[in-house]
Amino acid sequence: MSRPTDVTAFTRSLERWVMLQKAVLENFKNIDSQVRSSDRLDLIIHTRLAFNHMIKTLKAFDDWLQDPFISSNIPRDLLLDVWDTTLKMMELLIELDIRHTSQVKNLIEEASREGRLNPILSQLKDIGGWREDRRGESGSMSI
Structure with a gap:
């Protein structure tokens, strides 16, 4: 059984993750018009950055769903x-x-x-x- 302090630390890490994801999303939205008018190399670089972040997020989601603590508590x-x-x-x-x-x-x-x-x-x-x-x-x- 988890102690309340363990759960608090865990929920803080979840909040940090959400804040990071919101910041990344906002950054990509903010650079969209700039990227659309950029050259081919810049389009490739930014697309790869987006792919890399999606891969990281998908891996984290997959790890999340494999975690018994999470999977047993998600409705x-x-x-x-x-x-x-x-x-x-x-x-x-x-x-x-x-x-x-x-x-x-x-x-x-x-x-x-x-x-x-x-x-x-x-x-x-x-x-x-x-x-x-x-x-x-x-x-x-x-x-």
């Missing part, structure tokens, strides 16, 4: 809310992946037909400088 309606939101996020992510991967495939095929592929990267591909990507196919370069 079913909160778990159902987590499930509903998770399903929506998963659908959006998979739809993004399908759309983006299909568009990139088409762009690469078109650029290849028209001879517009970066010649250095094309040569690296030809000499085996490409690695398997997340779909188990060659296409991502590893130097």
Whole structure:
């Protein structure tokens, strides 16, 4: 059984987590218009920052749901809310992946037909400088 001071320390850490998440969310909202008008590299960097934070949050949520103290004290309606939101996020992510991967495939095929592929990267591909990507196919370069 937890002592009241243990619970107080725990709830304080939860409050700090919520405050951090609110700050991160606000920061991303505040930079949105700036990122939208930035160059390709900046778009990539900020998107990766967002992905990294999402990965960190998903890992924390997964750890949270594995914690017996948490899982035994969360009511079913909160778990159902987590499930509903998770399903929506998963659908959006998979739809993004399908759309983006299909568009990139088409762009690469078109650029290849028209001879517009970066010649250095094309040569690296030809000499085996490409690695398997997340779909188990060659296409991502590893130097």
